[in-house]
Amino acid sequence: MSDKSDSAVSRRKFLKTVGQGTAAVATAGIAGGAMHAAANKPAADSGKKNTVQYGMLIDLRRCIGCQACTVACKAEADVPMGVARSWVEYVEKGRYPNAGRSFLPRLCNHCSEPHCVRVCPTGATYERPQDGLIVIDQGVCIGCLYCAHACPYGVRFLNPVTRFADKCDMCIHRIYKGLVPSCVNTCQGRARIFGDVNDPNSEIHKLIAKNPVSVTRETYGTQPNVYYIGLDTTDENTKKPGQYVRVTTNKANSPKRT
Amino acid sequence: MEHHLMWNWPMIVYLFLAGLGAGALAVSGIVVLWDPAGEFRHRAALVARLGAFIGPLPVIIGTILLIYELGRPFRALNLFTSNFWFMFFNPSPMNWGSWFILFFCVFATVYALTFLPWKALLRGERGERLEARAERMRSPMAVICVPLAIAMAIYTAILLAAIPARPLWHTPVLWLLFTVSAISTGLSAIILVQRFMFRKPGAVRGAIRREDPAFRVSEYYLVSMKVLLIIAELVVIGLFIMFAHMTINSANFAVQVLLPGGELATTFWLGVILVGLLMPAFIEGFYLLRTAVLGHEFEWPYVINVSAPIAILFGGLMLRYVIVVGGQITGPIGI
Ligand code: SF4
Ligand code: SF4
Ligand code: SF4
Numbered sequence: 001m002s003d004k005s006d007s008a009v010s011r012r013k014f015l016k017t018v019g020q021g022t023a024a025v026a027t028a029g030i031a032g033g034a035m036h037a038a039a040n041k042p043a044a045d046s047g048k049k050n051t052v053q054y055g056m057l058i059d060l061r062r063c064i065g066c067q068a069c070t071v072a073c074k075a076e077a078d079v080p081m082g083v084a085r086s087w088v089e090y091v092e093k094g095r096y097p098n099a100g101r102s103f104l105p106r107l108c109n110h111c112s113e114p115h116c117v118r119v120c121p122t123g124a125t126y127e128r129p130q131d132g133l134i135v136i137d138q139g140v141c142i143g144c145l146y147c148a149h150a151c152p153y154g155v156r157f158l159n160p161v162t163r164f165a166d167k168c169d170m171c172i173h174r175i176y177k178g179l180v181p182s183c184v185n186t187c188q189g190r191a192r193i194f195g196d197v198n199d200p201n202s203e204i205h206k207l208i209a210k211n212p213v214s215v216t217r218e219t220y221g222t223q224p225n226v227y228y229i230g231l232d233t234t235d236e237n238t239k240k241p242g243q244y245v246r247v248t249t250n251k252a253n254s255p256k257r258t
Numbered sequence: 259m260e261h262h263l264m265w266n267w268p269m270i271v272y273l274f275l276a277g278l279g280a281g282a283l284a285v286s287g288i289v290v291l292w293d294p295a296g297e298f299r300h301r302a303a304l305v306a307r308l309g310a311f312i313g314p315l316p317v318i319i320g321t322i323l324l325i326y327e328l329g330r331p332f333r334a335l336n337l338f339t340s341n342f343w344f345m346f347f348n349p350s351p352m353n354w355g356s357w358f359i360l361f362f363c364v365f366a367t368v369y370a371l372t373f374l375p376w377k378a379l380l381r382g383e384r385g386e387r388l389e390a391r392a393e394r395m396r397s398p399m400a401v402i403c404v405p406l407a408i409a410m411a412i413y414t415a416i417l418l419a420a421i422p423a424r425p426l427w428h429t430p431v432l433w434l435l436f437t438v439s440a441i442s443t444g445l446s447a448i449i450l451v452q453r454f455m456f457r458k459p460g461a462v463r464g465a466i467r468r469e470d471p472a473f474r475v476s477e478y479y480l481v482s483m484k485v486l487l488i489i490a491e492l493v494v495i496g497l498f499i500m501f502a503h504m505t506i507n508s509a510n511f512a513v514q515v516l517l518p519g520g521e522l523a524t525t526f527w528l529g530v531i532l533v534g535l536l537m538p539a540f541i542e543g544f545y546l547l548r549t550a551v552l553g554h555e556f557e558w559p560y561v562i563n564v565s566a567p568i569a570i571l572f573g574g575l576m577l578r579y580v581i582v583v584g585g586q587i588t589g590p591i592g593i
Binding site: 104115118119120121122123124140141142143144145146148149150151152154157158163216217220231232233234235237238253254256257258 | 262264330336348350351420422423424511587588589591592
């Protein structure tokens with residue numbers, strides 16, 4: 001997928017779905033159960049309420065935990081010291097010789113039912129109807145951090161420089177220039193794949209349709225749009241008795257996953 | 259373990275002060291409505307007056323603290339400029355809360371003004387006219403203030419309880435816990451101020467004197483109400499822990515920080531339960547029973563007299579500390 005064709009597809013897609021009008025949107029809610037079941041159905045069948053829904057697929061079989069995305073994100077968004085928009089957790093488990101290590105890159109899931117949006121008292125955090133991304137209006141945010149508590153993934157933080165809430169914005173400034181997000185761009189194993197999960201012709205839609213995928217903390221009902229292939233659900237808190245598990249979050253401001 | 263706390267002391271103190279102010283106002287308003295004419299004047303006037311004066315102060319102080327904490331004070335106006343009707347379709351408890359605070363401060367201040375001794379402040383006909391008007395306004399203002407105060411006390415808990423991602427807060431028991439604690443800290447603040455003012459008999463001109471039997475009677479009622487509230491709070495804390503402990507999910511893990519061996523166990527069991535609830539309950543209960551059972555005069559050493567309400571206030575603050583910090587150092591389990 002070259003940067004150029006990706007954006008061309010989404011633009012074409014956008015025009016097309018505008019033409020389809022409200023009928024396509026109306027069916028979106030009804031078809032909730034059959035999410036991503038068939039690649040060739042119209043986009044509205046995906047069950048997502050937005051016609052265009054940008055998201056990310058992280059193929060953990062290809063992730064080597066190098067933290068290049070963490071660094072690229074930090075440089076791209078000029079994220080201050082001590083906080084991060086994206087990071088990669090390490091999970092070590094088992095005993096030699098039956099031991100393993102897995103990685104879990106984290107970023108904002110740009111949820112379809114985002115709890116951060118519901119609690120925001122000013123409306124600063126909102127969902128963009130045109131692409132389903134969750135963004136923070138820095139001109140409105142008061143920095144109360146209610147959203148940061150509400151997010152079940154702990155991806156929000158107080159930007160120590162601006163004193164407002166901050167998080168991954170899916171590199172909007174890049175994707176609307178036809179580039180992929182910085183973390184996707186830098187990933188040497190191509191573990192991170194960005195695209196419109198509703199567009200049947202997009203790489204991300206096809207991969208989600210063909211592979212067993214999962215999302216994190218699904219029970220919270222936030223309907224994340226960041227998917228993982230090969231997600232390891234091992235956690236220190238839920239390990240079996242006698243099992244060895246060690247989680248290193250590598251998150252700047254929290255040694256714990258919670 | 260070092261923890262990164264997003265809501266720290268300003269929030270903890272704010273929740274405590276908001277509860278305290280709401281509690282004091284609720285007690286004052288209820289006393290006024292209980293007995294709007296006649297006897298009220300003698301028996302409970304002081305309680306109602308102190309409650310009315312205490313009411314708005316902590317809430318205003320707490321709010322200033324929070325706004326100051328935000329770093330850019332004028333940004334806080336965004337809570338209101340998003341427009342009034344936004345409140346009805348923005349489900350955010352914090353948005354609702356900011357309107358509550360606004361109305362609370364306005365109405366509680368007007369209510370407090372009706373208790374000022376206008377006749378003494380403004381001599382002549384004007385003072386008398388104002389005094390008469392204030393007295394007429396008192397009950398209607400109390401009708402507005404009591405529900406507002408209770409809503410305020412409940413909101414401080416709903417603010418936390420609305421968040422599923424904080425399992426320690428996300429419990430249907432929290433509003434009960436905070437409301438009971440708010441009323442008992444509000445009442446303690448009233449009793450404490452009353453005791454400071456009446457260290458020397460007849461210290462306040464024109465008010466009820468310490469040697470007045472009516473004063474003792476009202477003090478006796480207040481203290482017994484407080485002991486009942488403490489017992490209620492202990493029961494609700496029991497419910498709170500039981501509810502979390504019986505849940506098979508993150509809430510169960512979260513409540514472990516309060517149970518023996520948990521990070522906040524010492525603060526919780528010593529600060530909240532022992533100092534904040536059991537100690538004052540035993541001390542005050544002892545003197546209450548002495549009066550109730552043995553028929554002694556309701557009179558006790560000054561140090562104990564003052565330390566019991568202080569302990570309750572301390573316990574209230576520690577309760578907010580334990581809940582606010584405990585909610586943040588725990589969270590969803592699993593990935
Ligand atoms: S991951 Fe968190 S911050 Fe991002 S949209 Fe979902 S709830 Fe909001
Ligand atoms: S910190 Fe900003 S975006 Fe988050 S809830 Fe508060 S006002 Fe909304
Ligand atoms: S999409 Fe952009 S902001 Fe989000 S994690 Fe990747 S680099 Fe960071």
